[in-house]
Amino acid sequence: MALGIRQATTQGANVVGSILLARLLSPAEFGLFAVLTFAVSFLNSFGGTGLAANFIRDVREPSEDDYRALFGVQEFVVLVTAAAFYAAASEFARLYHLTSSGAWLFRLTALSFALTSLMVVPQVRLERHLNFGRLAFVETGQALLYNGTAVVLAWRGYGALSFALAVMIRAATGVVLVNLMSPWSPKVRWDWPRARRHLAFGLPYQGIAVVSLIKDSVNPVFVGLLLGTQNVGYLSWAGLLANYPVVGLLALQRLYLPMFARLQAAPDLGRSVERTIAATNALVAPLAVLTLVLVHPIVHLVFGDKWTTALPIFYILWIGNFFVATATPLLGLLNALGQAKTALLFATVWMVGTWVLAPPLVAAVGVVGFAWANLCIQATNLLLFRAAQARVQFHILPSVMPSWLWAALMGLGMSVTQHIWPATQLAPLVAYLLCGLTTYTLGIVVMYRRNLAVIWLSWRMRSCAPAPQ
Numbered sequence: 001m002a003l004g005i006r007q008a009t010t011q012g013a014n015v016v017g018s019i020l021l022a023r024l025l026s027p028a029e030f031g032l033f034a035v036l037t038f039a040v041s042f043l044n045s046f047g048g049t050g051l052a053a054n055f056i057r058d059v060r061e062p063s064e065d066d067y068r069a070l071f072g073v074q075e076f077v078v079l080v081t082a083a084a085f086y087a088a089a090s091e092f093a094r095l096y097h098l099t100s101s102g103a104w105l106f107r108l109t110a111l112s113f114a115l116t117s118l119m120v121v122p123q124v125r126l127e128r129h130l131n132f133g134r135l136a137f138v139e140t141g142q143a144l145l146y147n148g149t150a151v152v153l154a155w156r157g158y159g160a161l162s163f164a165l166a167v168m169i170r171a172a173t174g175v176v177l178v179n180l181m182s183p184w185s186p187k188v189r190w191d192w193p194r195a196r197r198h199l200a201f202g203l204p205y206q207g208i209a210v211v212s213l214i215k216d217s218v219n220p221v222f223v224g225l226l227l228g229t230q231n232v233g234y235l236s237w238a239g240l241l242a243n244y245p246v247v248g249l250l251a252l253q254r255l256y257l258p259m260f261a262r263l264q265a266a267p268d269l270g271r272s273v274e275r276t277i278a279a280t281n282a283l284v285a286p287l288a289v290l291t292l293v294l295v296h297p298i299v300h301l302v303f304g305d306k307w308t309t310a311l312p313i314f315y316i317l318w319i320g321n322f323f324v325a326t327a328t329p330l331l332g333l334l335n336a337l338g339q340a341k342t343a344l345l346f347a348t349v350w351m352v353g354t355w356v357l358a359p360p361l362v363a364a365v366g367v368v369g370f371a372w373a374n375l376c377i378q379a380t381n382l383l384l385f386r387a388a389q390a391r392v393q394f395h396i397l398p399s400v401m402p403s404w405l406w407a408a409l410m411g412l413g414m415s416v417t418q419h420i421w422p423a424t425q426l427a428p429l430v431a432y433l434l435c436g437l438t439t440y441t442l443g444i445v446v447m448y449r450r451n452l453a454v455i456w457l458s459w460r461m462r463s464c465a466p467a468p469q
Contacts, residue, residue, distance in 0.1 A: 010143035014247070017147030018240055022303050024154045031233030032160040035096065036105055040167055043085060043113035062128075067121050068189035078117040086110040108164040112171040119174050122182035127258060134181035141177050146170035211347040214355075231367045237303070238313035238371070241295070245287035246324050256332025264337055270394035275451070276329045278399040282448075284325040285407035286440040290433055292318055293415040297423040316371035323381040326400060330388040337391060346384050353377045402447055410440045 022030060089106035096102070126135050146166045153162030256276075263269050291298065295314065299307055334343045354377055361369030385396055414436045423429040 009140045013143045013147045015244065017151055019302055020151045021154055022237060022307065024151070025159070026230075027233035027237075027306065028230045029159050029233070030237060031230055032096065032098075032105075033163050034232050034236035036109060036160065036163050036167075037236075039085075039106065039109050040113070043081065043109065044116065065189055067125075067184070068187050071121055071186065072190050074120060075117060078114055082110045082114040085113070102160075105160055105164045108168050112167045115168075115171040115175055118186055119178045121186070122178040122184050125182050125184070126178075132255070135178075138174060138177040138181055142170045142174045145173050211344065211351045214351050234307070234310040235313060235367050235370055237307055238310040239317055241291065241298075241303075242314050242317035242320065243324075244291060245284045245321050246328075256329050257336050260333050260336030270392050273329070273333060273388075273392055273394040274399045277326045277396065278403070278448075280329055281325045281400040282403040282444055284321055285403040286410065286437055288318065288321040289407040289411035290414065290436045293411045294418060294423070294429065294432060297418070297429050301423070301426050301429055313368050313371045316368070316375055319375055320378045322404075323378045326396060327381040327384055330384060333388055333392065339391065342387060346380075346387070349380060350377050353380065403444070406443045406447070407440060410436050410443070413439070 021033065025033065086107050089103040089110070092106045093102040098105070123135065126132070146169065149169050150162050150166035153165060156162075158165070260269075260272075263272055266272065295311065299305070299311065331343050331346075334340070354373060357373035357376055358370050361373050363369070365372075388394075389396075414432055418432060421428070423432055
């Protein structure tokens, strides 16, 4: 529930912020925004919670010396990486044909990365104990300040610099809030044997993020340098719109590792996996279908006609919704079972496949070639499904088909209605979206009424239970 509330607020702020930025910025500026977003993600893959992930899944309660030993290793990596990125800022600006002042975009990104490393230990302590209510408060505050700052500065004409300044404010806000929610004094203890025990899981787990980012670098790096930031903007916008249906899963993504780790010895683990992928697909299906059938009025009324050029890319990227809703929880399952190396292997296959397929396709047919390469890589998720089923017995199709079939029927009705009475203004468009979601929700309640009744009963029992002494 805490993650759901947090997701509704943070992703709502992110969606509104990205829509406003898409309207305020040109495609080229939006492309530079995507480049900087990738830079933040890439740096955070070296300083995020991944190296400390074993603290979340370890059966034993970590000691203060454990936290300080791993913090020492991580701070060394963070400071070296941040310093190197800061020093290379001028070269990055030259490669993307920016003025000398454009180097500050990358310098501020490096400074924000160094700052966020102070959030790691308080975050993993909260996640280990499933204290997502406090984490939700931290991340909601970050999202609101970040998006508000970026939009206001973009409106005042700061362009891509608005993003770099917003990232700094987000990092500082996160450090202050998370240390208020889970106070921890950042002290370094150099104890390699103690740190190595946690890095045995943390390194391959963090490696998944690094490899995934290398895969995703095809757009901001290869496409950006070959075709320019305008095409990066088109591809990034199409990806944002195609992936809006799965942003709701980001809240659950934080829960998969600690949840499945607690259930790894349970006899009904397979049933829990089936319920999880049924829930994720039930969330994604209606949003994906509605986005697809109403995409033309959405582009015209919400983002602006300048993005119509990117619609062919959107249609191809949209197909990935069929795979992501199931693949994401299954990756969390593998990590919870201690199979981080298996998850890393799949991430490596996706990275190599993207870099093998995307460059020649982009060179041959333009930026849409990246979308075709992405579709081929998405198909390899079928192998991931088999790998997860080899470790836990569960069924996929019976869990996902009801949601998609009902969403397809709802989408057909909305498509016919839109064809007869086109949404030429924002109010009818919102009405169509609300009508579609309401129809879908009523059908899901009927199909899963028993499961929903059990969830409601367990929630009531938990709410009424006396607090532990």
